[in-house]
Amino acid sequence: MYTRKAMSKIQRISLYLLILIAGAAWIAASADTSNATAATAAPQVGFAAPDFTLKTPDGEEYTLSELKGSAVLVNLWATWCPPCRAEMPAIEKMYQEYKDQGLVVLAVDMTYQDNPADVAPFIQEYGLTFPILLDETGAVGGMYQLRSLPSSYFIDRFGIIQEVVIGGPMSEALLRTRIEQILE
Amino acid sequence: MLTLFRNLFSPPRHMILLLLAAWIGLTLAEKRTERYGVSKDDLNNLTYYGLLAFVIGGRLSFVLQNMPAFLKSPLGILSVNPDIFDPLGGMAVAVITAVVYGQRRGLKLWNSLDALTPFFAILSIGIGLSHLAAGTAFGLETDAAWGINLWNATRHPTQIYETAASLLIFGLVWLQKQNPLSGIHFLTYAALTAAAQLFIQAFHGDSALIFDGLRQGQVMAWISLAIIFVLLEYRLKENHEG
Numbered sequence: 001m002y003t004r005k006a007m008s009k010i011q012r013i014s015l016y017l018l019i020l021i022a023g024a025a026w027i028a029a030s031a032d033t034s035n036a037t038a039a040t041a042a043p044q045v046g047f048a049a050p051d052f053t054l055k056t057p058d059g060e061e062y063t064l065s066e067l068k069g070s071a072v073l074v075n076l077w078a079t080w081c082p083p084c085r086a087e088m089p090a091i092e093k094m095y096q097e098y099k100d101q102g103l104v105v106l107a108v109d110m111t112y113q114d115n116p117a118d119v120a121p122f123i124q125e126y127g128l129t130f131p132i133l134l135d136e137t138g139a140v141g142g143m144y145q146l147r148s149l150p151s152s153y154f155i156d157r158f159g160i161i162q163e164v165v166i167g168g169p170m171s172e173a174l175l176r177t178r179i180e181q182i183l184e
Numbered sequence: 185m186l187t188l189f190r191n192l193f194s195p196p197r198h199m200i201l202l203l204l205a206a207w208i209g210l211t212l213a214e215k216r217t218e219r220y221g222v223s224k225d226d227l228n229n230l231t232y233y234g235l236l237a238f239v240i241g242g243r244l245s246f247v248l249q250n251m252p253a254f255l256k257s258p259l260g261i262l263s264v265n266p267d268i269f270d271p272l273g274g275m276a277v278a279v280i281t282a283v284v285y286g287q288r289r290g291l292k293l294w295n296s297l298d299a300l301t302p303f304f305a306i307l308s309i310g311i312g313l314s315h316l317a318a319g320t321a322f323g324l325e326t327d328a329a330w331g332i333n334l335w336n337a338t339r340h341p342t343q344i345y346e347t348a349a350s351l352l353i354f355g356l357v358w359l360q361k362q363n364p365l366s367g368i369h370f371l372t373y374a375a376l377t378a379a380a381q382l383f384i385q386a387f388h389g390d391s392a393l394i395f396d397g398l399r400q401g402q403v404m405a406w407i408s409l410a411i412i413f414v415l416l417e418y419r420l421k422e423n424h425e426g
Contacts, residue, residue, distance in 0.1 A: 009417075012416075012417070012420075013417070016413040019379070019409070019413075020406070020409065020410055020413070023379075023382050023405075023406045023409060024406065026382065026383065026386060026402075027382070027386075027398060027399070027402045027403060027406060028398075029386075030385075030386030030387075030399065030402065031396075031397035031398050031399070032391060032393060032397050032399065040335070040336060040337060041336065042335035042336045042337075043335075044319060044320075044322070044335050045390075046390055047335060147191065147194035147195075148194060148195065148196070165265070165267050166194075166195040166196060167195070167196045167265070167266075168265065169263075169265070170263075170265055170267075171257065171259070171260035171263035171265060171268070172253075172256070172257035172260055173250070173253045173254045173256070173257045173258075173260025173261070173263070173268070174253075174260060174263065174265055174267055174268055176250075176253035176256065176257070177250040177253045180253070
């Protein structure tokens with residue numbers, strides 16, 4: 001009858017060493033010196049933020065890529081979305097506090113799934129001073145692969161997304177930690 | 185299929201997968217816990233306190249690391265937003281809590297870890313699936329036929345590799361004959377998981393790099409594997425002497 005014999009200590013240690021040497025070789029072979037993600041645009045941490053050009057209700061045009069050098073918070077929202085409404089006062093407060101240090105807030109209304117007539121009263125109601133942009137075709141919602149509202153993208157001075165916060169409302173403290181990170 | 189899955193469990197709903205995995209893992213661990221000399225009540229309490237400590241500890245750790253921001257708006261500590269969380273800090277607090285509970289109840293460390301192994305193994309599957317749903321832990325670009333379209337490129341489906349490896353490891357540890365030597369069951373699971381991470385991390389597109397290009401995740405997995413081998417020898421020696 002065949003019986004399996006337990007490995008001796010020497011056999012086991014040889015096996016461990018073999019595995020560790022093979023592991024070290026695999027680590028060396030799979031080393032990565034490129035920074036491939038930063039060159040690609042995608043709505044995820046580590047990637048370049050997808051570029052867009054949109055207008056405010058007054059017709060003023062903003063292009064994200066022209067804001068390189070500034071830290072940018074892109075907030076996707078809609079007037080009917082309760083957490084979007086709830087976080088707007090905190091975003092406004094943080095904008096006032098950090099705009100002189102180079103923070104730009106672009107609040108993109110998902111106009112294609114919103115009532116455009118509600119946007120101006122919303123801006124008035126919350127006393128928003130940062131640019132509110134209108135995504136009338138859903139192009140930005142599509143580029144940012146929008147699944148939940150609100151969605152916020154914290155973009156550093158080089159145009160790279162450093163943090164993504166899906167859902168809300170974001171508290172002042174969370175906004176402050178993320179903003180200070182992209183202003184560094 | 186993949187799109188449907190990602191839409192269904194898109195963040196923050198991907199956390200449902202983690203909760204589901206924790207529940208299934210605990211149910212399975214409960215079935216075999218008495219083999220390892222740990223009662224069902226102790227296993228449930230250990231897991232319950234550990235998870236509670238993970239949640240509270242993760243929040244507190246994040247707050248402590250960003251104290252100036254929270255001093256300016258202290259109510260932010262109670263915010264419902266799950267992004268106010270530090271998983272490593274949470275894990276540290278969970279481990280400390282579990283050790284304290286185990287000591288108070290007189291539980292043996294290695295037996296408790298053996299009893300918890302199915303819980304850890306199923307949780308690893310849940311983590312892989314939640315990565316897939318959120319699109320995190322994504323892969324390098326590839327021309328391979330099995331690549332998935334993610335973040336505007338065809339990429340290695342590292343989340344699927346991770347889930348498949350975790351499933352395989354769960355199968356191996358679940359079907360493994362009961363080992364009379366305490367700690368071996370858990371250390372086998374830990375060694376397989378570290379080895380799988382060491383292999384799969386090579387295909388990741390989001391690796392933190394250290395020492396001019398080495399992937400931090402792989403280096404951590406390699407160090408873990410070395411420590412696990414030392415612990416395996418230590419357990420075999422202890423068990424034979426015992």
